[in-house]
Amino acid sequence: MSYAPPQGKGAMEQNYFAIPVGWEAINPLDSTTYYAGAPWDVPTTTNAIRKAYTPIAGTILKAYVITVASTAGTNENISVYIRKNDTTDTLIATVGAAANTRLFSNTGLSIALAAGDYVELKIVCPNWGTNPAGWSAGGYLYVVG
Amino acid sequence: MARYSLACGATVTTPLTDSSTRYFGCRRNDASSLANYKKMYIGYGGTIVAADISMYASTTGTNENMTMSVRLNDTSDTAIATVGAATPVRRFSNDALSIAVVAGDYIELKLVCPAWATNPDNVKFGGYVIVDV
Numbered sequence: 456m457s458y459a460p461p462q463g464k465g466a467m468e469q470n471y472f473a474i475p476v477g478w479e480a481i482n483p484l485d486s487t488t489y490y491a492g493a494p495w496d497v498p499t500t501t502n503a504i505r506k507a508y509t510p511i512a513g514t515i516l517k518a519y520v521i522t523v524a525s526t527a528g529t530n531e532n533i534s535v536y537i538r539k540n541d542t543t544d545t546l547i548a549t550v551g552a553a554a555n556t557r558l559f560s561n562t563g564l565s566i567a568l569a570a571g572d573y574v575e576l577k578i579v580c581p582n583w584g585t586n587p588a589g590w591s592a593g594g595y596l597y598v599v600g
Numbered sequence: 601m602a603r604y605s606l607a608c609g610a611t612v613t614t615p616l617t618d619s620s621t622r623y624f625g626c627r628r629n630d631a632s633s634l635a636n637y638k639k640m641y642i643g644y645g646g647t648i649v650a651a652d653i654s655m656y657a658s659t660t661g662t663n664e665n666m667t668m669s670v671r672l673n674d675t676s677d678t679a680i681a682t683v684g685a686a687t688p689v690r691r692f693s694n695d696a697l698s699i700a701v702v703a704g705d706y707i708e709l710k711l712v713c714p715a716w717a718t719n720p721d722n723v724k725f726g727g728y729v730i731v732d733v
Binding site for chain 1: 601602603604605607609610611612628650651652653654655656688689691693694695724725726727728730732
């Protein structure tokens with residue numbers, strides 16, 4: 456099969472798809488790094504067990520990950536990365552906000568994926584004054600491929 | 601041609617019992633033994649060309665074969681992959697599917713389990729199917 460985008464076509468005719476990612480609710484701990492991805496599960500401190508694979512080669516262009524916490528917590532910085540093949544991290548965004556809802560988005564990504572590559576979300580948490588609680592997330596990594 | 605993807609998955613499923621069949625889809629729930637409760641409706645007709653589902657089990661279990669399929673309209677099954685691996689992460693992937701769908705069709709993910717020596721437990725699924733229009 457050939458998944459090359461049609462030549463000379465508009466953006467709506469490109470071959471986009473979305474890799475769904477997210478995590479079930481947790482009470483995040485201070486200065487802890489978590490990993491999340493495809494399985495509908497809580498994030499874990501163990502890397503490479505929440506893999507989201509791609510069956511088709513492509514390039515991640517955009518990421519939108521929305522997190523919601525029942526207890527907002529304070530405004531120290533949280534960084535969320537796309538970790539490819541448990542090797543390379545690309546920052547989606549760093550957000551410091553004392554808000555129940557935090558959006559980690561990036562529309563300027565260019566992460567090449569081969570068929571069979573996998574990604575995880577890597578969530579680097581700060582040492583909070585007050586920790587968020589009941590913190591869950593969902594989102595999409597937009598791929599052209 | 602345009603393309604879209606449909607997310608699917610299942611929350612904790614404990615355990616995967618011997619020789620059982622499980623279904624899941626877009627609803628945030630476990631992988632149940634009953635079909636037609638986890639329907640993913642097709643909004644735009646086209647062809648399902650690929651699927652990629654990750655399964656994670658905190659109790660890995662043994663390496664007997666499991667088969668994951670796309671079940672269309674609770675009628676026809678198309679295998680995504682058969683996986684026999686004693687690993688915490690099992691991947692069911694296929695980029696050579698050709699399942700014609702029309703708007704209003706529905707699919708579910710169907711998993712046929714073997715009789716294990718040791719059953720996987722605390723199992724979750726997540727992934728997506730890709731539709732070309």
